[in-house]
Amino acid sequence: MDRHTLSVLVENKPGVLTRIAGMFARRNYNIHSLAVGPTDDPRVSRLTLVVGTEAVQLEQIVKQLNKLVHVLKIVELDAGESVQRELQLVKVAADAATRSQIIELADVFRAKIVDVDHDSITIEAAGNPGKLEAMIELLEPYGIREMVRSGTIALARGTKSITDGAKLRMQRVV
Amino acid sequence: MSGGKHTAPGTQVVTGAQAVIKSLEALGVDVVFGYPGGAIMPAYDPLLDAELTHVLVRHEQGAIHMAEGYAHATGEVGVCIVTSGPAATNLVTGLADAHMDSIPVLAITGQVARSAIGSDAFQEADVTGITMPITKHNELVQSPERIAAAIKEAYHVARSGRPGPVLVDIPKDVLNATLVWEWPERVDLPGYRPTVRGHGKMIREALQLIAQAQRPVIYAGGGLVRAGADEELHAFATRLGLPVVTTLMARGVFPDTHELAVGMPGMHGHYAGVKALQQTDLLVTLGARFDDRVTGSLEHFAPHAKVIHVDVDPAEIGKNRAVDVPIVGDVKVVLGQLLKVLDDKADDASFAPDAADWRRHLAEMKRDHPLRFEQPETGVLKPQTAIRAVHETWGDEAVYVSGVGQHQMWSAQHIPYTRGRQWINSGGLGTMGFAVPAAIGAKVGVGRDTPVVAIDGDGCFQMTFQELATAVQHDIPVVFCVVNNGYLGMVRQWQHLFYDDRLSQVALPQDCPDLMKLADAYGIPGFRVQTVDELDATLAKAHEITDQPVLVEFRVDPDEMVFPMVPSGASNDEVLESADEWRARLAASGQ
Numbered sequence: 189m190d191r192h193t194l195s196v197l198v199e200n201k202p203g204v205l206t207r208i209a210g211m212f213a214r215r216n217y218n219i220h221s222l223a224v225g226p227t228d229d230p231r232v233s234r235l236t237l238v239v240g241t242e243a244v245q246l247e248q249i250v251k252q253l254n255k256l257v258h259v260l261k262i263v264e265l266d267a268g269e270s271v272q273r274e275l276q277l278v279k280v281a282a283d284a285a286t287r288s289q290i291i292e293l294a295d296v297f298r299a300k301i302v303d304v305d306h307d308s309i310t311i312e313a314a315g316n317p318g319k320l321e322a323m324i325e326l327l328e329p330y331g332i333r334e335m336v337r338s339g340t341i342a343l344a345r346g347t348k349s350i351t352d353g354a355k356l357r358m359q360r361v362v
Numbered sequence: 363m364s365g366g367k368h369t370a371p372g373t374q375v376v377t378g379a380q381a382v383i384k385s386l387e388a389l390g391v392d393v394v395f396g397y398p399g400g401a402i403m404p405a406y407d408p409l410l411d412a413e414l415t416h417v418l419v420r421h422e423q424g425a426i427h428m429a430e431g432y433a434h435a436t437g438e439v440g441v442c443i444v445t446s447g448p449a450a451t452n453l454v455t456g457l458a459d460a461h462m463d464s465i466p467v468l469a470i471t472g473q474v475a476r477s478a479i480g481s482d483a484f485q486e487a488d489v490t491g492i493t494m495p496i497t498k499h500n501e502l503v504q505s506p507e508r509i510a511a512a513i514k515e516a517y518h519v520a521r522s523g524r525p526g527p528v529l530v531d532i533p534k535d536v537l538n539a540t541l542v543w544e545w546p547e548r549v550d551l552p553g554y555r556p557t558v559r560g561h562g563k564m565i566r567e568a569l570q571l572i573a574q575a576q577r578p579v580i581y582a583g584g585g586l587v588r589a590g591a592d593e594e595l596h597a598f599a600t601r602l603g604l605p606v607v608t609t610l611m612a613r614g615v616f617p618d619t620h621e622l623a624v625g626m627p628g629m630h631g632h633y634a635g636v637k638a639l640q641q642t643d644l645l646v647t648l649g650a651r652f653d654d655r656v657t658g659s660l661e662h663f664a665p666h667a668k669v670i671h672v673d674v675d676p677a678e679i680g681k682n683r684a685v686d687v688p689i690v691g692d693v694k695v696v697l698g699q700l701l702k703v704l705d706d707k708a709d710d711a712s713f714a715p716d717a718a719d720w721r722r723h724l725a726e727m728k729r730d731h732p733l734r735f736e737q738p739e740t741g742v743l744k745p746q747t748a749i750r751a752v753h754e755t756w757g758d759e760a761v762y763v764s765g766v767g768q769h770q771m772w773s774a775q776h777i778p779y780t781r782g783r784q785w786i787n788s789g790g791l792g793t794m795g796f797a798v799p800a801a802i803g804a805k806v807g808v809g810r811d812t813p814v815v816a817i818d819g820d821g822c823f824q825m826t827f828q829e830l831a832t833a834v835q836h837d838i839p840v841v842f843c844v845v846n847n848g849y850l851g852m853v854r855q856w857q858h859l860f861y862d863d864r865l866s867q868v869a870l871p872q873d874c875p876d877l878m879k880l881a882d883a884y885g886i887p888g889f890r891v892q893t894v895d896e897l898d899a900t901l902a903k904a905h906e907i908t909d910q911p912v913l914v915e916f917r918v919d920p921d922e923m924v925f926p927m928v929p930s931g932a933s934n935d936e937v938l939e940s941a942d943e944w945r946a947r948l949a950a951s952g953q
Contacts, residue, residue, distance in 0.1 A: 198553070199552065199553055202502070202504070203490065203491075203494075203502075206491070206494065207494060210494050210495055211495075214495040244680070247680060248677065248680070248681060251676050251677035251681075252677050254676070254677070255675070255677055256553070257498075257499045257519060257551060257553055257554045258553050259553050260552060260553045
């Protein structure tokens with residue numbers, strides 16, 4: 189099973205997210221992460237879906253997504269040819285003895301300390317999923333109180349934009 | 363309809379409810395199947411003045427199955443209209459049914475007022491949420507100005523591409539609000555662009571693959587019926603001499619009487635139909651979806667076959683079976699393209715495969731492995747005999763509609779179908795109770811000159827027979843046949859074969875209800891056939907009645923089973939032609 193990153197442009201209509209999540213549930217596909225937000229065009233939202241699946245099933249996922257009436261465009265973003273980012277907040281147990289070690293560790297990952305208390309530190313980190321997982325692994329021995337991750341967002345490298353064609357179609361007469 | 367008041371020249375102010383009815387009229391809808399209630403009541407008022415026929419059903423499930431039957435029979439969109447909450451949830455079975463069998467249906471449901479949505483108001487249900495996975499699309503209309511566009515879009519989505527059910531949910535206050543009437547000129551769905559024409563390169567590759575095949579067969583599915591591609595299929599198959607297997611959903615789209623017709627494949631298919639798919643070296647798959655009831659064990663299905671797959675829904679291609687030549691497009695258009703290439707190469711016969719031996723082999727299988735059943739000279743009536751007699755009585759002109767179970771399989775097997783839309787049933791979802799309302803809808807669609815015969819089972823019939831009142835009230839003369847064996851026959855068959863004959867909860871008293879009294883209660887003629895001797899004379903009497911619904915009950919042998927049969931999960935190579943064969947196989951395996 190490989191991780192695949194799908195960038196999905198959808199019409200910004202009520203229930204679109206439910207339709208997409210529902211399609212995955214209905215067909216027994218697994219979503220690894222899902223991030224959704226507006227684009228520069230208020231009529232269009234962009235979802236980034238990370239799915240762990242084999243190629244045959246990925247094809248079926250893309251085809252089933254394409255059947256949803258509000259889905260405008262789907263592109264698979266190759267990990268090597270795209271910029272992929274996740275945001276992560278981690279609250280780590282920390283006392284006077286360990287605090288400086290943890291701060292040092294965060295520095296290595298170019299993460300920010302966003303909150304400090306007597307017995308905890310909260311670290312904000314952004315990066316590709318691999319980097320964030322590596323950081324967690326190193327923080328784990330100190331005791332992770334809680335953490336949250338945003339899900340991956342991604343854009344293809346270079347000048348090409350997948351929204352151009354979709355915007356064009358928004359004006360097309362059917 | 364009366365319309366609304368006029369404010370400025372060319373401007374017409376109407377209520378949302380009037381906009382609903384005007385939209386249906388603008389689409390050319392002439393009949394709606396429905397049931398009124400609180401939230402949809404505003405729409406029932408302008409209905410009184412509309413150019414629409416409204417068929418009042420007895421249960422909302424009846425409304426949607428009637429809409430399906432209408433759509434099945436005519437190829438047009440079937441429309442139903444019901445109120446919110448429990449009425450809308452009563453559509454769920456029919457929506458799922460239409461979704462599975464790609465039937466174009468438009469369902470309009472009332473919803474509680476916008477201000478009450480989410481408050482658990484009286485008769486509130488999240489209908490768009492509930493029906494999302496079983497509709498092609500749906501919408502909760504959020505403003506009166508949106509009504510016309512929502513209905514126009516829904517109708518377009520329902521009928522185009524791969525047809526399917528679309529639901530429009532309209533809050534009561536939106537129905538009561540006023541708006542300036544405007545019929546949208548175009549449908550604005552930027553994300554919806556079905557591919558209609560096949561790719562030229564794929565078309566040529568498909569023809570080359572066919573030319574090289576030794577044992578080609580057309581695997582013809584319901585998509586051909588939806589596309590109305592009877593003629594194109596006939597021209598294509600005969601042009602290249604390709605044998606044709608028609609699935610349960612495609613029965614009739616290629617005439618069973620044609621020498622290239624091999625029969626039905628699948629769990630209860632004709633022997634030659636099942637074997638043809640197993641032995642073929644090229645499946646020319648047209649509007650079929652490799653359903654598990656056709657393939658049996660998928661890994662053992664058509665083991666020697668390359669696959670050409672034509673489907674308007676790209677997601678069907680490669681879903682269950684890897685494909686050598688995929689063609690996305692409307693199967694009628696694609697067949698036209700294939701024929702065009704053949705026409706252009708009129709002097710070049712190289713596309714026709716050398717398959718004479720294969721055709722001979724299939725013809726021998728058809729001859730040597732006919733459907734097996736024995737009708738004793740006297741005594742108990744076999745269901746197959748009854749169904750054959752029904753066909754002899756109402757003939758090739760009639761449309762036959764079935765429920766789900768043994769009677770459905772016998773009806774699919776024993777009636778020779780000669781055209782698409784002549785056979786209507788619930789294939790994908792297997793909805794018991796489908797026949798009575800679907801037959802009523804079909805009859806409304808085809809009109810008085812074409813007989814519509816429902817062939818139902820006693821179990822199925824009892825799920826929806828309340829719609830007999832609808833047929834009576836609206837003067838819809840359907841012939842309702844009930845094959846009464848006093849059991850849920852198909853479940854009983856499985857319990858007999860696979861559960862050591864331990865019959866659990868499958869007996870239905872053959873006398874309860876007394877169907878003759880039931881016919882009487884509905885004020886329609888009822889006929890009961892108990893023996894072979896009575897068959898012809900009784901059916902002749904029933905056949906004479908063409909101006910009102912008729913009920914015919916056949917008391918048949920409860921022990922009769924459907925064969926051929928491929929046991930669930932088995933390879934199609936293991937097709938059984940009789941129960942004796944099954945017992946012999948069990949004995950041989952030491953079970």
